[in-house]
Structure formats: structure tokens, C-alpha cells
Amino acid sequence: MIFFDFKKYFLVIVYFILILTSDNLYSKEVKIVTKIENEIITNIDIENEYKYLITFNKSLQEMNREKVYKFAKESLIKEKIKKIEIVKYHELNKKNEMIDVMIKNLYQNIGINSKDEFKKYLKTLDLDFDKIYKKIEIEGVWNQMIYSKYRNKVIINQEKIKKKIRENPKKNEVFLLSELIYDFKNQEEIKEKYQKILMDIQSIGFKEAVIKYSNADSKNNFGLIGWVNKNTLSKIIKEKLDNLDIGEITDPILVPAGALILKIDDKKLEKLDTNLDEELKKIIQYETNTQLNNYSVLYYNKVKNNLTVNEF
DSSP: OOEEEOHHHHHHHHHHHHTOOOOOTTTTTOEEEEETTTTTEEHHHHHHHHHHHHHHHHGGGGSOOOHHHHHHHHHHHHHHHHHHHHTTTOOSOOOOOOOOHHHHHHTTTTTOSHHHHHHHHHHHHHHHHHHHHHHHHHHHHHHHHHHHHHGGGGOOOOHHHHHHHHHHHHHEEEEEEEEEEEEEEEHHHHHHHHHHHHHHHHOHHHHHHHHHOOGGGGGGGEEEEEEEEEEGSSHHHHHHHHTOOOTTTTOHHHHEEEEEEEEEEEEEEEEOOOOOHHOOOHHHHHHHHHHHHHHHHHHHHHHHHHEEEEEE
């Protein structure tokens, strides 16, 4: 005699209810696109990342949709790899004031004044606040981890910086810089990749070349570093920039994170802060951030190389 299996029947009914109430049923089938260890990325994740990226970086809206989708996928892979490493040492979903500040900066940059307003705004875009919070948390905790791990390896020669400040005139040149950092296996590949990047810069522009090639965190902002005081730069970088006009780029410059290409977006003369301590503080902050960013890229690449990434 065959008995009616109520438990099995109940599970089947629940399964179909879950499918029928899924928000994604009406759009497209959910497919796993990439698997990194036990972390998966689906086509829906990429769509949500796409919406997130174009919401908070309007310049991406001008780019080809397919290219932004590819960028969204790369962004998620990077996020998953960072998360895998973070959870070995840190517990996520804990109160973290720095993450709250990062979230506040995020919504204020798009003209929103409160978290509640921000949540309502995200709903209109079909984006989830908690998921965005987790994204920001991963990035913030990663930066905290890098700082804790490498802060004692940051080398700053304060006396040398003070001497440079005193020797320079009251007006100093400042550059609006963008960067592209690419990795390489040997000396020959530095030149080969550089020539390939040059060709793409000429055909699609520097910003899109950054999205395609750069492995620096500045990639999320098209490589933009911002205004940089000439005093903060190393001798070799200053020499490279001195020979360039606005809109031109440097030859590859070897840095710990790879080969660096710099582009001058603008330049001007700026009056130096007459307060030595304030000027020193700004230069130390820039140099510290530069060195920590290099360590971040190196550490990320090391973690990535030890993981298995499967594409479907």
C-alpha cells in the first residue's frame, strides 16, 4: 500500500510558492554566472550591481551598457574575494561608525539628506538598502584591515618633506591626476600591455581604458585621484609630469602595485598654506594613502591568486 507523503507534498507546495512570489520570476531566469569558493554571483546580482554603479556614478551612464555590465561583474568578483578574506579575521554585520559615515557620504553626494530618504529613494530604483550597506561594509572593513596590517610599513620622511616645503616658492604647481595601474609578468609585458592600452586610449578614451585594464581601487571613479600637490610626488613622477601638457599621459612608472600610467586632467598654480604643520599634514596624508593603496592592491592580488574562480 502507498501512503500519501504529506511532508514531501508540503515542501513541493512551499517551493512553488517561493518561485511564484519571486520578484525575478517576471524578469528572467536566475543563473549562476561566477562561483568563487562558496560565494556565487548570479545574473540578477550583476543587474543590481549595474543599477548601483550608474546610480552613484553618473559618468557610467554615458558608457556602453555592455561594458558597464562587464565592469559590474568585475566589481562583484572583487567584492566577493575581499569578503572571503575579511571573514577569516573579522565579523561582519557589527556596528561600525566608519561604515555609517561612509553611507552618509554616499547619499549626501547625490543630494539626499537622511537615511530614511535614502531608503525610500533606493526603493524607487528597486535597490535594497541592507545589501548596499553590506557592500559598503565590506569595502570599509577591508580598508581598516589593510591599515591595521600595513600601517607600520608605511615610510614617511617628515624631515625631507619639511625641507621641500621650505625650499619651494609660495606658489606651487598642483595637478589634477587620473591613474591606471596594470599588472604584468615580465619586463616585456610592461611594454606590450602599454602599447595595447595606448591604442585603446586613442580609440575609446582614458576613462574606458581604466575600466578595462586598471586594478586600482580608483577604477570605480574612472581612475581619478584628484588635485595633487607637486611637493607630494616622488622625483621620478615629477620628472614625468613636468614634460607633459594637459590631457597627456606618462610612460609606465613601476610602483609596488604594478605599472602606473598617470594622466594630467588639469594643472594650476596654487598658493601654499603658510602653516608648515598644515602643509606637512596634507602631504603625509596623501603619501600614507598612496602607500596603503599599493599594499591593498598587492594583498588583494595575493588573495585572488589563492582562490578558485569558476565562470559559467
